[in-house]
Amino acid sequence: MDYDYLIVGQGIAGSVIGLQLLEQNKKCLFIDEKIWNSPSRISNGIVNPVTGQKYVKTWLFDELFQVAKPFYKRLEQLFGVNLYHETSITKLFSTALEANEFDSRIADLKYVDFLESAIPNLDDRLKGAFKGKIKNVFWINTALLIDETRKYLRKNNLFIEEILDYSLIKKTDYNRFIYKENTFNKIIFCEGAKGTNNPYFPNLPFVLAKGELMSVQFNHKFGNEIIQKNGILSPYGNGKFKFGSTNSWTDLTPNPTYAGKQELINKLEQITDLPFEICEHFAAIRPTTKDRRPFLGESEIEKNIFILNGLGTKGVSLAPYFSNMLIEFMEKRTTILPIVNWNRFEKKSIKL
Ligand SMILES: Cc1cc2nc3c(=O)[nH]c(=O)nc-3n(C[C@H](O)[C@H](O)[C@H](O)COP(=O)(O)OP(=O)(O)OC[C@H]3O[C@@H](n4cnc5c(N)ncnc54)[C@H](O)[C@@H]3O)c2cc1C
Structure with missing residues (x-):
């Protein structure tokens, strides 16, 4: 069979970019091993607009949110299941200092939609002298997302259950890739932490x-x-x-x-x-990285081999937006944001 894409790995990264490509009518084949408790399946699946001890807005939050929310809602329609859950986070602080840090951020008008100080009717079985609330949070049932994606791919004969053997990837004379009995225009590696062994992207600065x-x-x-x-x-x-x-x-x-x-x-x-x-x-x-930014881009060893990895602790929020970016690059050769290009570490001029 001839395909546009081979997608290696069906965690959050592979599922999201693959489903986006299918939405664009690209012919894709996915490869992964038997369902297991990958980070993507065990994750809390939370998308949190304000993170860290200083309570600052998550990097690129507005952009990420704008793409992620409608994407996950479309998947709910496609699979007929409930994946997307809007909620808020109740923060329990142990000290007045932590609570003050939170309250000082509330004073910033940019945070009015995201942070709230007093929480009425808080469950009295929760410990913590000081409380705050983060709003506009959602979580995705990631185990269901992975399992439903797998079911959908199997039903449409788009899935092979095995670990890809790199040594079996060959090139045809007309610049396509052959893997076993199938041919592909492009390959995308979405292997999570196992990407540390990928010969097309050697020495990536993962900090797993x-x-x-x-x-x-x-x-x-x-x-x-x-x-x-x-x-x-x-x-x-x-x-x-x-x-x-x-x-x-x-x-x-x-x-x-x-x-x-x-x-x-x-x-x-x-x-x-x-x-x-x-x-x-x-x-x-x-799959966390040295500078906590993802790895996107094309191999310097073999053209038309791409990577989407390094989603770290934020796969659910990052995957839809950066999948879009990588697809635009693969299809139209638009530019990839330099600080997420996998080869940024060699380009000293890029401020990390
Ligand atoms: C405890 C915990 C809690 C988390 N909570 C959150 C959270 O609340 N919100 C959030 O956004 N993120 C969270 N994360 C992070 C999130 O889980 C990751 O960002 C995300 O799972 C990364 O997805 P991935 O697809 O890149 O990698 P993976 O989930 O590792 O998927 C990679 C897939 O590739 C397959 N694969 C690898 N090599 C091959 C090969 N050669 N052939 C075939 N298949 C291959 C693997 O089998 C695997 O299925 C959490 C992580 C952990 C561990």
Whole structure:
């Protein structure tokens, strides 16, 4: 079969760019292994407009939001499932200093749609002397997104379940790629943390970060809001919550650890005294990068081989916007924002 694109990896990056290409009537074939608890599947799926300890607006938030929201809403229509959930984040502060930092940001008019100080009717089972609210937040049920995308691709014969073997990619005389029995105009690598081994994009400055997260259940009905203190407790249906996460740059093994679980339990106990049942405990490696910006662009080793990776801790918000940007580049040779071009590290003139 002849295809326009081969998409390697069907996490958030591969799913989003592939579905956008299908929306543009491109012929795509996707390749990934059997469904597993990839970072994309275990993620809280949160898109948060204001992040960090200084509560500043997320990098490029307005642009990202404008593309992400309608895109995920279109996917809901396509799959006939509920993926997109609007919500807010209740912030619990341990100290007056943290609360003051938050309140001083509220004074900035740019934040009027995003931050609120007093929270009336807050659940009295939550610990924290000071509270604030982040508005205009949404979360995506990413496990459902990955599973529904896989189902859709299979139904339309657009999916092969296997790990791609780089050595089997060959070139035809007329500048197409052959992989096994199929040919392609272009290949896009969306391999997440496994992209560290990709021979077409060697030595990418990934700074991978393992994250552990657990799903929990309470014998108490919290609302539908996300609760954040030194961890994030986010509802994901059926009365269950995800609670995460940890960060490790040294242990990059894929398995959940005892230490990780203890850290999460300690953090959750600082949010509430209520007993909870741990339903599942996950670990995955985030494809984070040296300067926390994604990797987009074309290989310098082989033309028409592209990358969409380095989505780090923000795959859900970044993927729709940067997929659009990469598609424009692949189809029309428009420019890629220099600070997300994967080869930016060699170009010393670019201010990171
Ligand atoms: C605990 C935790 C919580 C998180 N919470 C959030 C959150 O709230 N909001 C947010 O936006 N982000 C969150 N993230 C980050 C988010 O999960 C990542 O940004 C995102 O999953 C990256 O997606 P990806 O598609 O690039 O990578 P991945 O999810 O790793 O997907 C890559 C896919 O490529 C496949 N693959 C790799 N190599 C090959 C090959 N050679 N052949 C075939 N297939 C291959 C893999 O099997 C995998 O399915 C969280 C991450 C973690 C770990």
